[in-house]
Amino acid sequence: xxxxxxxxxxxxxxxxxxxxxxxxxxxxxxxxxxxxxxxxxxxxxxxxxxxxxxxxxxxxxxxxxxxxxxxxxxxxxxxxxxxxxxxxxxxxxxxxxxxxxxxxxxxxxxxxxxxxxxxxxxxxxxxxxxxxxxxxxxxxxxxxxxxxxxxxxxxxxxxxxxxxxxxxxxxxxxxxxxxxxxxxxxxxxxxxxxxxxxxxxxxxxxxxxxxxxxxxxxxxxxxxxxxxxxxxxxxxxxxxxxxxxxxxxxxxxxxxxxxxxxxxxxxxxxxxxxxxxxxxx
Ligand code: GLY
Numbered sequence: 001x002x003x004x005x006x007x008x009x010x011x012x013x014x015x016x017x018x019x020x021x022x023x024x025x026x027x028x029x030x031x032x033x034x035x036x037x038x039x040x041x042x043x044x045x046x047x048x049x050x051x052x053x054x055x056x057x058x059x060x061x062x063x064x065x066x067x068x069x070x071x072x073x074x075x076x077x078x079x080x081x082x083x084x085x086x087x088x089x090x091x092x093x094x095x096x097x098x099x100x101x102x103x104x105x106x107x108x109x110x111x112x113x114x115x116x117x118x119x120x121x122x123x124x125x126x127x128x129x130x131x132x133x134x135x136x137x138x139x140x141x142x143x144x145x146x147x148x149x150x151x152x153x154x155x156x157x158x159x160x161x162x163x164x165x166x167x168x169x170x171x172x173x174x175x176x177x178x179x180x181x182x183x184x185x186x187x188x189x190x191x192x193x194x195x196x197x198x199x200x201x202x203x204x205x206x207x208x209x210x211x212x213x214x215x216x217x218x219x220x221x222x223x224x225x226x227x228x229x230x231x232x233x234x235x236x237x238x239x240x241x242x243x244x245x246x247x248x249x250x251x252x253x254x255x256x257x258x259x260x261x262x263x264x265x266x267x268x269x270x271x272x273x274x275x276x277x278x279x280x281x
Contacts, residue, residue: 005182016149017073018105021066023147024127026059033162038067040200041248042079042172045070050202060202061100064208067200069213075155078189079196082116083155084216085189088110090162092153094118095217098126101209101240108230109180111136114150115143119214122230133230150257151213153216163191165220189219197229199236199246209238213246227251233261243267 013021027046040046050067054060072081077083086092097108097116105124110133112118121143125134134142164182168190182190182258197215204210213235217227228234228251233250237260238244245263247254248258254260260278267278 005033013069013073016142017069017116020148021069023120024123025062027055029206030055031203034203034205034207036205037168038200040059040067040198041246042068042077042196042198043071045154045160045199046200047127050135050200053138053204054204057212060204060208061098061123061212063204064200064210065098065117065123067202067262068119068198068212069117071198072214075157076217077196078158080198080214080216081118082151082153083158084153084228084249085219086154086158086162086216087225088166088220089138089223090159090166091145091152091223092155092158093215093221093223093225094215095227095234095235096122096212097230097235098122098212099210099232099236099238100126100245101238101244102210104240106132106232108133108232108235109135109139109143110226110230111224112139113137113170114140114153115148116153117148121146121148122212128234132232135148135226136224140275157183157186158189161186162220164190168173197227197235197248199248199249200205201236201238201242201244201246208242210246211226211236211238211246213248215248217251223257228254231255231258233258235260237261240267241262243273246270 050063053063097105123176191224201211236246
């Protein structure tokens with residue numbers, strides 16, 4: 001184990017996650033000869049998993065989805081999936097989207113409740129419908145129909161943090177000392193609500209791209225608030241012959257710029273990756 005890694009890097013997926021991830025995964029191809037590349041925000045294990053898969057010949061979008069799934073399934077990561085920070089009513093609402101380079105297909109899901117792997121649901125929307133975006137209760141119904149298991153995404157930590165946030169911020173409870181007495185992780189979730197997001201882009205050994213962005217969105221958001229993560233062009237964009245870009249951070253800012261699309265267009269114009277990013281600001 002390298003010094004920068006700890007136990008959290010070695011979460012493994014349970015059978016329910018593995019079953020959910022197999023829904024719609026493409027058959028493995030013979031690996032090609034091109035040099036693969038994988039990038040991700042968040043966790044080194046995401047890159048390791050996705051890289052391992054593209055080297056074995058998995059589809060790059062499937063590799064990226066499996067890479068972020070390890071974080072979606074981790075109850076101790078409060079930015080995505082299980083254990084994600086809830087909305088102001090204590091309900092976890094997830095957003096995600098995926099894009100597939102060879103077919104230039106993409107889809108997103110927004111405000112999805114009770115499903116640990118929203119990115120895999122987005123892939124299912126891409127493959128099993130003619131639609132590009134599904135939301136809320138009907139997205140959940142769709143996921144259920146396609147075999148995704150349901151579970152409560154709120155954990156003891158996130159429930160405690162949400163109750164403390166609600167009591168101190170909304171109700172003006174006279175309990176600053178009780179917030180101070182909380183477990184440090186829970187206290188941090190009260191004081192600094194997350195808008196963390198995981199993006200992963202993978203280039204496979206045939207030169208094909210796949211990408212995913214997944215999030216629980218802005219902590220304690222107004223129910224129904226949707227950020228940039230499920231919106232193609234904002235949460236991510238790719239062009240198989242040009243490149244790929246994904247976004248993390250406060251979604252409202254990006255929704256007003258569609259920066260992922262813009263970055264890929266800047267790459268097409270010949271800008272270097274850093275300049276392509278800077279040119280969007
Ligand atoms: N970038 C994630 C969000 O704002 O919801």
